[in-house]
Amino acid sequence: MIPGRMNSREMRRLMAQMGIKSTEMDDVKKVIFVGKEKDYVIENAQVTMIEAQGVKTFQVVGDFRETPKKQEGKKEETFPEDDIKLVMDQTGVAREKAIEALKAASGEPAQAILNLTQK
Template sequence: MFPGMGRGMNPKKMQGMMKQLGIDMVEIENAEQVIIKTTDGDIIIENPSVSIMRAQGVDTYQINGNVKKVPKALAITEEDIRLVCEQTGVSEEKAREALKASNGDLAEAILSLAS
């Protein structure tokens, strides 16, 4: 924390102190959405307030807004379904169900239907 900085600190004074330390703060205007993609799915921030703090050549982003998490959708292709059908002799519906149950793992789906 900066010396003399209290709860009621004037934002202009704070900005001046940051400038003296070589820290620049920039607000991104009109941001509509921020999407962070992860292996588990997406984190979507709607109507964000986005600030960039630049210090010593490094940009740090601060994002505030309405957060929504969207889990990664399981991608089951028609080719995978056909392969499971060919290997096991089951209907496309049963093959699709087995692939969903195995999280898209072909070998596991085929083995579960073969037993």
């Protein structure tokens, strides 16, 4: 057990006897833990790496904050209204079908019309 009144020098000596190494990581300024729904950020971080029996453990102290992840929805493809109407007029299909054809034709109305009329 560790006595209640031990100075830092004695603590370091005792840790060395037990095979525990403690290293300050002075060049670390920020630590980010990436989660599924939010990230955890520690600014002005003071990081200590403690190595014992081949296992590295990190102690992090600093200003803590959570940041929610941005919703990454699928970007909806949009086509000029004139292209949609042209495909609809030339093929007689509904708007949704014309948009699907434009998607399949990489936005090229002529190719979309050809694809729809050749079916």
